[in-house]
Structure formats: structure tokens, C-alpha cells
Amino acid sequence: MSATTSAPESEEALGAKKAPPPSSEGGAGASWFARFALVLVCVIFTIPTLGLFISSFRPREDIITSGWWTVFVGRGLENFSLDNYQAVLDAGMGPSFVNSLAVAVPATVIPILAAAFAAYAFAWMDFKGRELLFVIFVGLLVVPLQVAFVPLTQLFNDLGVTNDFLKLWLAHAGFGMPLAVYILRNYIGSLPREVIESAKVDGASHFMTFWRLIIPLSVPALAAFAIFQFLWTWNDYLVALIFMTSGQEVVTVTLAELVGSRGQDWHLLTAGAFISMSVPLIVFFALQRFFVRGLTAGSVKG
Amino acid sequence: MGNAVQAVLAILIGVGGIIALFWILNAVVERLPKRQEERLKPYVFVGPSLAVVGLFLLYPAVLTVWFSFQTRVGTPDQEFTLDNYVYLFTDSRLHSALINNLLWIIVVPSVAVAIGLLVAVLSDRLKPTSEKIAKSLIFLPMAVSFVGASTIWLFIYAWRPPEVEQFGLLAALASVVGDPPSTPILQISDFRLNSFALMAVVIWMQAGFAMVLLSAAIKNVPEDTIEAARIDGASEVQIFWRVTVPQIKSTIVVVTTTILILVLKIFDVPRVMTSGDFDTNVIANIFYDQAFTFGDRGRASVVVVALIVMTLPFMYLNIKRFREQEAQR
Known part of the structure; x- marks a missing residue:
């Protein structure tokens, strides 16, 4: 938990924060061995994604008759096209993509808003059972999701909840809530006391203080958790597999199905994988700093 | 539309x-x-x-414990039984899966942390731009879903009969070094080789996460402690083990336990890549099969109870650490 977000935010996780030590001093700086080892690790880590990416533009025949690396010696470059993407969108990935958005956006906003209210109460309001209730949230951080599936399938059946989206929103809200409350309470609790008290003196209600003051001041923590939760729900497979029962699908489920039923159709799998990864990759490149902060903050989640 | x-x-x-x-x-x-x-x-x-x-x-946690003592859950014939616990302690398929889970929680956190630490330390000595590029490359797999990562690695592990050209990178490399492989790696259960091939996927995904946290911790190590050791004539390797590592120990523990809890419940990767066949099964997949393929909710619940019991120590640690933090506030 050394890594939780707190108000004065100054981390620069992916950039160098400290100036590098003066070069050629006491053996510090990068030796040729260090450079070599690092380049090697980077290459090994990049090759799997790169291979899939290149293959997604190759026609079916080319993919399975020659390795993707042969394109570097110019083999089959003229056959590159976007046909695979068109084919896999037509094979169900298109609607799934839209469904994933419809699942992930509310499944992010709902727990954030509910958790922010709770976090404000935990941090700045006095009430009976405050500490005990918060400890429950902390304890629930590591509870495995698997506890929920059997009882909830039964409950949804008994209550007649048949809307897949509603089921998924609520389930993701529940699973993400302990972490959201935990992160936001730590952050909101570290805001300066004078600010909150001056609002009270000015006659603002808790509700107004919350909307006009707490929410704007908490943007870094809210953004960090939002990105964590959004990617978590977008990338989720298990919850969607179990609760989406009416024939609608999200991208991960569609991709897994393609792997299972058309495991040899690499032209579909490569393009399908990239469509499912497109949103996380955009988030990764566009919001890298918030993304890092969200993951770091999420490091206590089970 | x-x-x-x-x-x-x-x-x-x-x-x-x-x-x-x-x-x-x-x-x-x-x-x-x-x-x-x-x-x-x-x-x-x-x-x-x-x-x-x-x-x-x-509510589900309480119900799950209750269901683990019931037979024919959800039917009018539901009644008390200890059969599920007999199953938990005697079923050989379940035990094989437990061994895999044990391997997973030993191998994945330690290797991911080792790679993360290596990259964090080495890239710390580069120019800021190169450091940023190196870290982004290692970190990128973290953004991908388990299903996406499984697809990526299935392509690496793809196999064709030895007579024809291999398009999977691993088989192609093996053909260059020696004989073309006679079986796909995901079907080789000797020494649980295929399980290790699955673990590689999760290590690939989690090393970046370990790196980010460890790198932040390393940058917070006071420069003067390192400088002092250097003046005393310590080598870079000694400085790393005796000065840096002790000061980032708490971060190493947090990262290791986070990844450990994650792999304890690992499901997507074995499910998508092998369906748990060829001795690669894990308990979360057994849970899924019991609950939703065979419809045995009692057995499914007992597997979850086992999972809960395994996470209890971490729950305790989390609460203890939280109390300590509160005391310092």
C-alpha cells in the first residue's frame, strides 16, 4: 500500500524524475552489458505483439504458410490489406465492440460516483460504525470474485433480472467498489481541512461541498481510478462470460470464442485481437501517466 | 446501427x-x-x-460457505452434506490443478518481480528519453486483456507438422536450432512444461506492473546512502543488494503479493489457451466447469471456499497495514 495516491501528487512513474547521476563516475551510468541486457528484454517483450500486428494485415494463406518475420525480407508485402479487419468485424466483432463500450462506461461511472460519496463521508463526516465499515471495505479488497457467481446467478434468476447490461454494471460496480472507496477515501481525506471547513462556514451543505469542491479537487484520483476500472471492465472475460446470457457479447468473449471455434483462422484471430486491444492501447498511449497512477493505486486489489 | x-x-x-x-x-x-x-x-x-x-x-460469500455444505443446491432436494469437502480433499483432478496453482504462485510473482527489478535498475541509468521508451515497451502488455494476451501467445506457440514451414515463432526457432518439434508445446505435460508456457504469458503481462512500482521506489532511495557506499568502495552489485534492495523491500512485498493474489485466481489464460487440458488445469477453471458446465453448485462452492481460505492471510495483512497507516495519520 506504499503506492496509494494521496493529494500532493508528484510522481512521474514512467519518466525519469531524478536527474541521472553524472556520467562516468564510480562505474554508474549504463555499461555495455546493461544496455545489451535491456535491449534484449525490450525486444523479447515487443516481439509477440509485433508479430501479431504484422500478421493482422496478411492474407490467410500467407499467415499460415510462412512466418510473419519473412516480411522483413520483403516476402508478401504487396498482399498487405485491411481485409482481415473487415472480415472479423463482420464475424461479430463489430456489435461486440459497441457492447463493450455500453458495459464499460456505466460500469466505471457508477462505482466512481457511489465511492466518491462514501469516501467523502468516511473522510469528513462523523457517524457511528465509521471505522468498522471502512475496515470491511479494506478486507474485501482481496476477496476473489468467484464467490459471487453461483449465488448471484441464482439471485438474478429469482428476481427475474434479465437485462445483461444491468447485471454487468452492478456486478462490476460491486467488484470495483472496495478499491474505489479505498483509493478515494485516502485521497479525499488528505485534502486540506481548512478548505472543507471554510465551505461549511459559508453555509454550504454537504451535498454542495461534495459537488462544488470535493469532485473538482479530486480529479487526479478520480481519473486514476476511472482508467483502472474502465480497462478492468473492458478487459474482463470471466464476469461477462457468466452474466451475459442473452446472446449479446463483449469483445473478450467474442475473441475467446473465435479462438475456440476457429483456432486455425489466424487472419480472423490476429485482427480480432487488435480490435479488442485498440481501446486499451489508445488509453495506454494517450493517458499513460494517469494509467500508471491508476494501476499503481490498484495494486492492493485482489 | x-x-x-x-x-x-x-x-x-x-x-x-x-x-x-x-x-x-x-x-x-x-x-x-x-x-x-x-x-x-x-x-x-x-x-x-x-x-x-x-x-x-x-452476501455471496456467506451463501458460498453455506452452499459448500449442501448437495443438489437450488433444487427442492437440497440438503446438508460433507461430500463436497470429501471431493475437495480426495479428487485427483482437483489436486493436479492445485499443484499447478502452487507452481503459478511460486514462479509468476518471482520471475515478474525479477524482470521488473532488472529493467527498473538498468533503465534508471539511461538518458530520460531512452528510459521512457524502454519502460513503455515493457509496460505495454499490461494494457492488454488476458484473452488478447492469450491470442498473442497462441500465435507464438502455433505449431504445424514438421514437414511444412512453421509460422509460430517458437517452433520456427526450434527448427533452426535442432529438429522441428514433433508436438505442440502446449500439449507437452512432462515437467508441466505446458503450464510454464502459460505462465510466460502472465509474466509477460505483469513484469511491466512490477517495473513501474519498483522503479518509483528506486527513484525514492536517497542518493546520499548510495553515494556513501560508493565512497566506501562498494561495487555497483554490492550497492544494489545491500543498499537499494533493503530500502525498497516494502514495495517488493506489495508487488509480489499483488501478483500472487492475481495468479491464485488465474482463469482466462488456461481457459483460452488449453481449456485446462493436458494437465494445465487450475482451480478457477475447475470452479467454472463445476458451476456452469456440470452444474454442481456444491462442488463449485467448495472450490471457492478453498480460494477464500488462501486469500485470508492477505486480507489480514491488508487490514493490519491499514491500521498502521491510520495510526500514523
């Missing part, structure tokens, strides 16, 4: 619903006399999240 309209509607309903809920609850409480309002308001603020957590985590 109807699909997209439906999705936008769904998003509006979901997002609007939660805002409306708080607005209405607040409006109701504000009508009450001042004293009661003050007393009830905290519960209005905490209530919805508590309700959701209660419904989706607490």
Missing part, C-alpha cells in the same frame, strides 16, 4: 441512474428536521456503495 443507439441509451440510463439516485436520496433527507438530517446523511452517502458491496461480495 440499432445496436449503437441501444448502447448510447444504455450508457445514459446507467450514468443518469446513479446521479438521480444520489440526488433523490439527498433531497429526501434534506426535508427531514435538521437533527435527523445530520444524523442520517452520512448513511445516505455511504449507503449505495455499502449496499452494492453487501449484495455482490458479502
